[in-house]
Amino acid sequence: MIAAVAPRRLRLDRQRVVGGFFVVGGFLLVFAVAPALTTESKRFLFGIGPDAPSWTFVPSTATLWIGGALVLLGAAAVGWRGRIVQAGLVVAGVLSVLMILVAALALSSNRSTNLAPLFVQSLRLGSPIALGALAGLWSERSGVVNIGIEGMMLAGAGIGFVAYALMNGGAGGVPLYLAVLVAVVAGGLFAALHAFLSITLRTDQIVSGVAVNLLAIGLTSFLRSQILVPLNADSATTLPELSIPILSDLPVVGGVFTAKPIFFFTFFAFAVAAFVLVRTRWGLRVRAVGENPHAAETLGIDVIRVRYGAVILGGCIAGLAGAQFSLETVGSFDDLMTNGTGFIALAALIFGKWRPGPVLAGAMFFGFARALGVRIQLLGVEIAGFPLPSQFLQAVPYVVTIVVLAGAIGRAVPPAAIGKPYRRSR
Amino acid sequence: MNGLPAALRRGLAPVVVPVLAVLTALAVAAVAVVVAGSSPIVAYGALFEGAFGTPARIATTIGRATPFIGTALAMAFAYKAGLFNIGAEGQILAGALLAAWVGTWSFLQDWSAWLLLPIVLGAGIVGGFVWGIVPGILKAKTGAHEVITTIMLNFVMTLLAVWLVNSLDPIILRDTAVSVARTRPLPDAARLPELVAGTKLHWGIFLMLGLVAATAWVLDRTPFGFEVRAVGTNADAATYAGMSVARITILVMAISGAMAGLAGAGHVSGADGHLSPGVFVNVGFDAIAIALLARANPYGIVPAALLWGALLSGAPLMQQRAGMSTDLVRIIEAAILVFIAGDVMIRRLFRLPEREEAPV
Amino acid sequence: MTQGGHHVLEVDGVTKTFPGVVANRAVSFDLAEGEVHCLLGENGAGKTTLMNIVYGLYRPDEGTIRVRGREVEFSSSADAIAHGIGMVHQHFQLVPTLTVLENVVLGAERVRRGVLELGPARRTLDELMDRYGLPVDPDALVGDLSVGVRQRVELLKALYRDADVLILDEPTAVLTPGEVDEFLGTVRELVDLGKSVVFITHKLREVAQVADRITVLRGGEVVGRTTPAETSEAELAALMVGREVSFAVERTEAHPGEIALEVVDLVVDDDRGHRAVDGCSFAVRAGEIFGIAGVEGNGQRELVEAIAGMRPVVAGEVRVAGRSVVGLDPRRIADLGVGHIPEDRTRHGLIGPFSVADNLVLNRYHEAPYARGLVRDRSAVRRHAEELVETFDIRTPGVDVPVAQLSGGNQQKVVVARELSRPLAVLLVAQPTRGLDVGSIEFIHRRLVEMRDRGTAVLLVSAELDEVLGLADTVGVLYRGRIVASMAAEEADRHRIGLLMATGSEAA
């Protein structure tokens, strides 16, 4: 029936645009890039040591193959539709990433590069983004926009570390875990402020988020100079690294299973979130108040309480994400140390369309984009004798965000009640 | 307040509420001053004196506020169309960058100010326009949310500017005559004249005030302004009424960017005479706060920006006298925003009439 | 449950004011066990408000409520539910992104340590569906369901909570005549099974069919208590509006001219990309009213929006005066002399915070005399507004007040005034009198007939079958996105149309 409707003209929909992009890119790879690349063989390693798995390839040949595949997959997307074609586009996306790695190594003086840590570090860098996004997920699924994630993370990082320094000067042990708890509570308190402003006072939710951010910036740096500096709290013991037995000894992927607690918790938190959202009473209520608060109210649900709960839970998670900076990674606190991660998290949230699985994947994709930028710098890639400026590589995650948001994801439909202050009927 | 007739009280509220919010915020932040072991009277006295103590200080305050007016206006204008332009930081930099570059083109160097100034300022407008239209197009054509794209474009522009101005190999915009990484100086003819010598107050302030008036006029008096407000208030009804939401979205983002870009060019041309890529750090977030403080009202932006300028330019003296760092200013700013945003609190606290819904 | 003759619900002297309106004034009302008590009243009479108070959504300013003789004070609907009160709301209170089962259990979830136990809930639901004859797929997303099925879900929600007092607020407004009969049967069955029902409606025919007792509200006050046996429809109507009402629209015979609007094999998708209009064809002549009857959700909204240029046309043709308008934007179409009174006035027709005057030029603000070059002429806009307020009898404190401050009927008049104040070749009208009182309805109906008589082709879409039958010269029935039958008004009878609306064909 669908095919019977003859299109008036060839409509340039998203699939065709993306497909066309791959066709053009593929041809460029085949005719312009491949001949320029070296025919000397290079190697991807997946681990350290002589018996690590590896893949040896000739960059120019590999590029020909990848380019050819992109042309075919792209052309299919321009000409046909359907699931297989869409899967083809995903494959093309993966091949493009592979192509970047091939080109990076080809343009470097290095003979080989180890991809295992690239993926492990993608997850590491993705983890705080993911936690931040999860914070936003709870808040926004309940209908409250949260642009204050960054501030809640910063509060967690700063206040958590202050507590740690005050408790025993950063020497680890039980106080360290208590400090993580303080970070969680601090994030929760900032979220409570956001909740109070936006839910109770019905302030514009974006305004309230901006206020939370500003307050966190001011307060944490104030606390740092009032407390941390006099204490001389420069550096502290961080959360210990844990290894998951057996899994951590696996080849290639083993590295992922030796990491610190909050990192592991990220994945656990997502699994729990997916479960809670779908399978529990509270999750059901959160989804309901985010879509149609009035309907929930008619069923006797206290919309305001559910929203408070969701926003504060989100804040706690953001606080934990903050602890990941100060208490898990580095063992110190510096002004503004979350570096905009909260905003990237917001992007990941939209990326994943407010659903736990895709949000996690989106966050990890950002992590990958960052790790990739580092890897290209590491390899000392030069194009026509000029090294790639570090700023270009640092911009990779941002550009990728824009491209993916505009190109591949499509219009993300947020929870219907999001951003609208709710007034209880009375 | 309670003695006044209700109508008068309601009429005064838009002025009184922000003033009370600011005062309450100062009172709250005084707690931090005391905690830090200093005296609020000394601290705030120094803050005030630092901002307004001498004519030169007043000039500095106004000069500091000048770029805020343009960027906050950019934010407010987009807000009127229901768009959240977080990208003022990138856009002001884009404008400043293009202005700083065009102004140093060698064949322009002997031109008169009558020609050169418009060219340089126009370049700023173009730069901001381009950096604003991109998220506009993305929003209109693909639905990519402007909050995310503008934040990303801020990061991208910051890095781009750092590279263009810093790069030594190759040298792109960098002035090699000085050790600081900045662009080559603009010729005198490309400079907006100073208003008060030795301060950074320049003719750009009039440019910005003109922009405020023009924006208010456009929003209020022109069919285009009507469209902008209609799209911002009820996009469905605007579509129904024959307005193109996509076109207006693109246009508004572009114009919004252009406003920020003009502010950037004004700063380069008036205050510094060159561009140092870090000079606009934080301007974007300040702009948001200022625009929100002014409830996106173009005229309200002027006092709000002056307040921000005063806090920032008074801060150094406060640090000298009372040892309170700019953290305190950030805390004050956040508290102001909280009380303005949650003005219900202020209204209840001071028993003012409640506000009707929908501020914009 | 043997309190025979006892009142399960008593409302005593309830008063409720909203800013500017007294919605209920000293209202007393009671519900006996096992009866259907109809609450009757025109729009804005305060019926919903009263029931919202009973259901714990609003708190009364004064007065008391007793449930089974015990005085209660509800702080939220949870308390009402706990007292066995269930309510099916006038506007569906469903979460479209949740499944039927999730919607039903929401707020009354069975859990073990916080985890939903959907298994037992599903069994209960199956049982309820069986017992009351209300079949629904428990795993369907509510957003995908038709209006009639959503109505069933609403009822199931109340039943799932073991409500024995059921408040049904205008439950039949969105049903086809056939569905209405079925639904009224269900209501009788519920009563037979021991439930007590408050039934709110303005449809007098239904009252006669189900009511045991009747209470009439007007302007927030009780103006009559009666039973079907003691009264007539005409009497009830007079009671409701406070004066004699004529049901028929006065109009003369139509003089159809050339085809002004032609729709050929039109295909349009809805917001979620599902086919909504699917091969729809019809033609409207100048000087006639073409009425489209149909159950809501059969593509009416998409059809009108596509013709007006607000929604992309997937395939097919729309011609105005012989000229294709497919792909034109709403403004270009409006410029061809097409007026549009949209279905949802607050979403599409008006910009709430804008003034009455601005709303009256919402689609012509850019033309002379309202704009001269780059500048708007606001005094011209005001003059225009004052004129229309006068001619269309718009009750407003002034032309500068935000249109949102007007009552629903007057808001609708603003839309109507705007659209009818210029010469039109074609007028698209969707649900023009929804939520309006009788007086406003009469006024608007008269205006539509006037337009027709001046030679405008009027396309009327309405969920009120009576409205369509009363106004249209030609009636078309829209079913699943296509016109399944069209006939001259004289040939259209309620039964035949009802069957077509429900099944798409006349063979039952």
Place this chain on the structure above:
Amino acid sequence: SGGTTETTAGGATETTAGGATETTAGGDTFITGKFVEACEEAKGKVQVPEDFNIGLVTDIGKINDGTFNEGVYKGFAAAAECFGLESRYIETASEADYVTNLNSILDGDPEVVVTVGFLLATDTLEFAKANPDVTFIGVDQFHPEYPDNYVGVLAADDQGGCMVGGFAGALTESNVIGVVAGVEAVPPVVRFANAFKHCAEQVNPDVDVKIVYHESFTDVTGGAATAEQMLGEGADVIFGAGGPTGSSGIKTAAAKGAWVIGVDTDEYYTTFEGGAIEGADRLATSAIKDVGLGVFQQIAALLSGEFQSGIYTLTAANGGMDYAPFHEAPVPEEAAKVLEEYRAGLADGSISTGVDPITGQPLEG
């Protein structure tokens, strides 16, 4: 005047009402380490005029930001304490405030103004010209010419980088070394990194030095992840040259058993908390640059009438660039020898760092 600090006989600092100088708690003194000796030495020579007061304007950041500003501030505060001077400071929040801050600091009629960082170079120059009675000490500020009241205190970061670079070249066994660097737009970072690479290659031609810059000095997750990627590429020595970003990198790498090298201060005491942090025994050394000492010396010189305008550079020769002790690290003798060789060679000029001392760009050839 409200808010100044006066030194009492005992050398402890008291803060007067609304005190400007936040001395560290419990009467701590700034005269520690090298300053003890420097103060002793200078005290004999100087004469402190009445009402002599000194001011400082930081680059963006605080006096206790743990990096550059803090280093300068410590020298500044030590001088104030040692000579009993009134002192004030202003922390810059934005580049847009440099001029305001300079104006504000001049408000207190200081005899000496210290400004921190290359970004303040041009504004400081203008103020120096406009205020001939005030002496300006500009840290990391290079000009071809200086007025008589202006000294640029520069650090030969390239020498520091080169010193530990040569050392790293000798230390590595895998021949892969990583530099977790801060922001590329900040010249000292580039000077450190590029000279490090050059000298590592001089010592060990087979070595592959991987430099990764970051977007910020506080990108701690980034610094840690970069270090781990470097270890994955086989690096066994990591040089952290970029504030908390770099420190995070070396802390991570040290915990994984790689050799690490710190920067600016002896990171054994800061990042590794005097050995309390895991991996402290892997901290081979730190490239120390003592800008604070430079500032102290300039103030002392002014008070003793030995002040000279122009450039004052901290170098290996004058002890301004040095390396830290090995502490717990079992540094191979071989490598230790190279390190000392390089220090000495740089000090006597026999070894070149291979980079431009201002821009840090590699020299041709």
